[in-house]
Amino acid sequence: MNAASILLLAFAMSTDAFAAAVGKGSALIKPRWSEALRTGAIFGVIEALTPIVGWALGYAASDYVKAWDHWIAFTLLMVLGGRMLLGALKASDEEEMSKPARHGFWLLVATGFATSIDAMAVGVGLAFLDVSIATVAITIGLATFLMVTLGVMVGRLLGHIAGRWAEALGGVLLMGIGAVILYEHLSAIWVPG
Template sequence: MNLASVALLAFSMSTDAFAAAIGKGLALERPHWREAVRTGLIFGVIEALTPVIGWALGRVAANYVEAWDHWIAFTLLGGLGMRMILASLRAPDDEDEAKPNRHGFWLLAVTGLATSIDAMVVGASLAFIEVEIVPIAAAIGLATLVMVSAGVMLGRVLGVMAGRWAEAVGGFLLIGIGTTILVEHLRIV
């Protein structure tokens, strides 16, 4: 693969993580750039590891991974989205209850995993051609770091406009991403 195709692949693998990051930024109280970079690092590391895992699985059983990837992503993203929507509908204990300043590690890790299932499939497909997986995985992780960090900060701007419904909007975004992944894969089959 040439440099242009690796760059295109890297950025295309990070677009769903970018959309999820906007939702994460929406749910926070004015996220700071440090939180954006932290979120980007978590997503980026996961997004860099999944093609390597997919590549290894591709050496063993690519058809099995490919058959279930869209259902896994749909379930994880849909569940997280529903959780965010339900949380937005609960009456706060205090009217002045503030949004969190940061998300927990495990919530970010699960969201990052859900948005990186497609990268695992790409890794599985790359197992059948002669490519070096490590530089490609690093490019995907770096692109995701940049895109997710920007997405969280964009969510900050959108969150000011969205007001108290920001968490619900983020939940609908995650459900939309999961549904899109599912529909795209079912359409191919």
């Protein structure tokens, strides 16, 4: 997995958190930078930790599935990407939230964890690839921090519609990364050398 793929993966993983952050920002009365940074930090830390947990689980099983590793990564990314894309397309335009002055810590943790389940599944897939999980986890965490911080600040202006489109784009990017992983593996098999 090259640097561009890691960066794309990081931003794809952060789009569902961005979508949630846009919703959180639109649910607040005049969100401030301090609230946006706090939300970004909470989401970023959680999003960085979950692929490590998934990677550890996948790594423990890697000896049993080495022959199928590329197919597992491909399938996981396609399913997760498809789920994100369908979720974005099915979201209701009439969802409304009451507007608090500030979101509670545990609510943000719960939301951050809910949006990071896919990162854990991606971590499982990464256990079968030759990739530094620390680099990927840090990149995902930083991308999520950036996307969530910005998402909170633009949430009031753009509402949940932008969040839906960001989630759809993230789903398409995940499916594309899965296709690239499979292509790289299959082309390495077919290229003499």
